[in-house]
Amino acid sequence: MRIAADYLKNNKKYVINLLAGLIEIPTINPPGENYEEMVSFLERECRLLGLTTRKYVTPDRVLDKFGINAGSRRISLVADLDIGAEKVLHINSHYDVVPATDKWDTDPFKAVVKAGRIYGRGxxxxxxxxxSVLFALKALKDSRIIPKINIQLSFTPDEEIGGRTGLGYLVDEGLVRADYAMSEGYSGDYISIGNKGVLWADIEVIGRSAHGSTPHKGVNSFERMNLLVNELVKLKNRISKRKTRYSMRDAASRSATFVMGGMTQGGIKANVVPGVTRFSIDRRLIPEENINKAKEEIAVIIKKFNRRYKDSKVRIRFSSQEKPAISRKDTAFFKIVSDSVEKVAGKRANFSVMPGATDMRYFMWKGIPALGYSASGGEKWHSDNEFVSIDSLVDTSTVFALIMSQLS
Ligand SMILES: [Zn+2]
Structure with a gap:
């Protein structure tokens, strides 16, 4: 290791203080608060490290498209360490956090350092x-190590509401450069290489309502829904046999999934034959699956059902869809990342697909080799008493410093 072996361990104070400063700016989303203050804070830190910075404000037309009409202006910060190399390693982090409940043991927006942990929302x-990323750059700077690759950082809002108005916007508009990218993902000895896709649908079964005493005058949408659900269960059974060839941290998650009835709705009164019944579908796709095919599989069953039962009508609306994401393989990049992780974790590194999506998918969809790796604690994201372990901050910084100093 070219980095003074103990530099990161001996200078922990920097990363602890920096994180405390970040936690104390409550960038709560929704609605997205204090973004400007956060970006100014980060801009100052980046400049102290010798990076050049620029800001991008997500325009109204993009905000309108994704229904954002409250909270701060959406600002992203991009910071460059340009050493005149040919290629760019881009490292993205989102700075927004989810709201906190009143069930915390400490103030969620005040960093509390206790027993090797830092508590606080975000x-x-x-x-x-x-x-951790900034600490890694500081370690290189103070150790006078010049990376062999240009480094670009981005700090973006709105990951917690999908990221389309944060990193998604920057990537779509070509405002960032990345020959290799890293963003939110696993930690320790796990590295994420992709995530499942997701398809949400609302199904509406329309029958005909009637008085409960004369049900022959109606068509019971609830009973029809149950017949339809039986057909869809057959599809579910077929789908759940599909397993990705990629590894997943939880082996049981390797299957494609199909969940019905997360939301159900219908009927108005016990003595009324229900005329309309609705339910939801949450379909998760493994990286090998195609989203249009997944839609078609459901649509075919509904078409058949409608042909069979002419006195009722089933409608489907896909309310949300995102194709699966998987990183383009790049042997040299993958090897440097896994070697760095192994050196620090002292274990074999695992490349795994995540069940849920993070912002790294925006790079993956563009065919950029991208890996997810970030600092962790108790895996209490979004819960009360969220914390990060100081060891993980230091280890993650060490991994980043190793990657930054070796990748070219
Ligand atoms: Zn996150």
């Missing part, structure tokens, strides 16, 4: 990682 998801 400590783990993912302000701790912001601190």
């Amino acid at each position: 400590s783990e998801d993912m302000k701790g990682n912001i601190a």
Whole structure:
């Protein structure tokens, strides 16, 4: 290791103080608060490290498209360490956090350092990682190590509401550069290489309502829904046999999934034959699946059902869809990341697909080799008493410093 072996361990104070400063700016989303203050804070830190910075404000037309009409202006910060190399390693972190309940043992927006942990909303998801990335750059700077690759950082809002108005916007508009990218993902000895896709649908079964005493005058949408659900269960059974060839941290998650009835709705009164019954579908796709095919599989069953039962009508509306994401393989990049992780974790590194999505998918969809790796604590993202472990901050910084100093 070219980095003074103990530098990161001996200078922990930097990362702890930096993270405390970040936690104490409550960038709560929704609605998205204090973004300007956060970006100014980060801009100052980046400049102290010798990076050049620029800001991008997500325009109204993009905000309108995704229904954002409250909260701060959406600002992203991009910071460059340009050493005149050919390629760019881009490291992204989101700075927004989910709201906190009143069930915390400590003030969620005041960093509390206790027993090797830092408590606070966003400590783990993912302000701790912001601190780790900057700490890695500080370690290189103070150790006078010049990377062999240009480094570009981005700090973006709105990951917690999908990221389309944060990193998604920057990537779509070509405002960031990345030959290799890293963003939120696993930690320790796990590295994420992708995430499942997701398809949400609302199904509406329309029958005909009637008085409960004369049900022959109606068509019971609830009973029809149950017949339809039986057909869909057959599809579910077929789908759940599909397993990705990629590894997943929880092996049981390797299957594609199909969940019905997360939301159900219908009927108005016990003595009325229900005329309309609705239910939801949450379909998760493995990286090998195609979203249009997944839609078609459901649509075919509904078409058949409608042909069979002419006195009722089933309608489907896909309310949300995102194709699966998987990183383009790049042998050299993958090897440097896994070697760095192994050196620090002292274990074999695992490349795994995540069941849920993070902002790294925006790079993956563009065919950029991208890996997810970030600091962690108790895996209490979005819960009360969220924390990050100080060891993880230091280890993650060490991993980043190793990657930054070796990748070219
Ligand atoms: Zn996050």
